[in-house]
Amino acid sequence: MRATIMYRAGDVRVENVPDAAIVHPTDALVRVTRACICGSDLWPYKDLPPTENGRRMGHEAIGVVEAVGAGVRKVKKGDFVVMPFAFSDGDCAFCHEGLQTSCVHGGFFGFSEGVGGAQAEAIRIPLADGTLFVLPVREDGALVASLLTLSDVMGTGHHAAVTARVGRGKKVAVVGDGAVGLCGVIAAKRLGAEQIILLGRHPDRIALAKEFGATDIVSGRGDEAVEHVRKLTGGFGVHSVLESVGTEPAMLTAVNITRPGGAIGRVGVPHYPGIPAWEPTFYKNITISGGPAPVRTYIAGLLPDILEGRIQAGRVFDRVIGIDEVPDGYRAMAKREAIKVMVKP
Numbered sequence: 419m420r421a422t423i424m425y426r427a428g429d430v431r432v433e434n435v436p437d438a439a440i441v442h443p444t445d446a447l448v449r450v451t452r453a454c455i456c457g458s459d460l461w462p463y464k465d466l467p468p469t470e471n472g473r474r475m476g477h478e479a480i481g482v483v484e485a486v487g488a489g490v491r492k493v494k495k496g497d498f499v500v501m502p503f504a505f506s507d508g509d510c511a512f513c514h515e516g517l518q519t520s521c522v523h524g525g526f527f528g529f530s531e532g533v534g535g536a537q538a539e540a541i542r543i544p545l546a547d548g549t550l551f552v553l554p555v556r557e558d559g560a561l562v563a564s565l566l567t568l569s570d571v572m573g574t575g576h577h578a579a580v581t582a583r584v585g586r587g588k589k590v591a592v593v594g595d596g597a598v599g600l601c602g603v604i605a606a607k608r609l610g611a612e613q614i615i616l617l618g619r620h621p622d623r624i625a626l627a628k629e630f631g632a633t634d635i636v637s638g639r640g641d642e643a644v645e646h647v648r649k650l651t652g653g654f655g656v657h658s659v660l661e662s663v664g665t666e667p668a669m670l671t672a673v674n675i676t677r678p679g680g681a682i683g684r685v686g687v688p689h690y691p692g693i694p695a696w697e698p699t700f701y702k703n704i705t706i707s708g709g710p711a712p713v714r715t716y717i718a719g720l721l722p723d724i725l726e727g728r729i730q731a732g733r734v735f736d737r738v739i740g741i742d743e744v745p746d747g748y749r750a751m752a753k754r755e756a757i758k759v760m761v762k763p
């Protein structure tokens with residue numbers, strides 16, 4: 419089968435690899451019908467040191483179950499499923515608490531030893547009963563793009579909003595205009611935010627954010643952005659910040675635009691040594707929360723809004739490519755020529 423392998427920063431190849439197969443009785447084999455490239459894939463694309471065997475890439479997919487191991491009970495051949503970016507047993511203390519990204523037997527696709535990537539024709543799913551969510555629709559329907567976002571970006575944007583304590587009447591800022599930030603706008607609106615300020619500067623993304631419910635746009639950087647947000651919020655800043663970037667300047671901006679007593683939901687993978695501006699976070703009683711989103715928990719709640727068309731997260735995909743064009747997809751996303759690239763293997 420064809421699969422995506424990254425050998426070093428900037429070196430992504432699609433190669434023939436041994437077919438994915440059931441290894442453990444709790445595995446399922448899924449034929450990938452749609453996968454995609456994530457903003458977080460751009461971090462190794464920028465800084466992965468040379469590796470001899472490369473890293474299998476991709477952690478977002480929907481697909482059809484081709485086979486299950488002897489120990490799988492809930493998922494069956496022919497099911498159309500979402501694969502959350504983390505696998506989980508569904509049965510440990512953390513899974514029961516709805517935090518599958520801390521599952522004691524779990525891990526992350528495209529990172530964990532012996533687990534493949536989703537930018538491929540097929541993938542082995544460990545702990546299939548706990549991991550996979552069976553969809554109640556056909557694999558070829560009009561909703562595939564939005565269903566694919568349940569694998570990561572919509573659930574992650576929602577997690578940012580939940581951990582930033584977005585609620586009815588709140589003033590919200592979203593730092594970052596990538597697919598997760600845009601899904602954060604959807605999530606904030608869905609949870610009843612009164613004002614949603616997007617911090618971003620790409621015209622195509624800003625236009626989409628406005629359609630998703632952003633009420634204000636702040637395109638400056640650093641102190642200029644902080645001043646602008648304060649001006650838009652009566653001088654105090656916002657109740658909730660959804661931080662979807664993961665850099666130190668983005669986190670610093672997030673702290674400085676949070677009003678006293680507010681909260682920051684971090685979902686951008688942090689690439690900084692410590693939380694900046696710790697003193698203001700203390701004196702302003704700011705809650706800093708967030709982390710890898712337990713998207714498996716959120717699928718059931720978000721799905722009805724997708725099935726009934728109330729949210730259209732699939733609009734973040736602005737390019738569709740075949741499996742052999744995946745290296746071009748990485749280039750397009752790295753150059754910000756595409757918001758998010760869908761792969762149709």
Ligand SMILES: [Zn+2]
Pocket residue numbers: 506507508509510511512513514518520521522523524
């Ligand atoms: Zn678990």
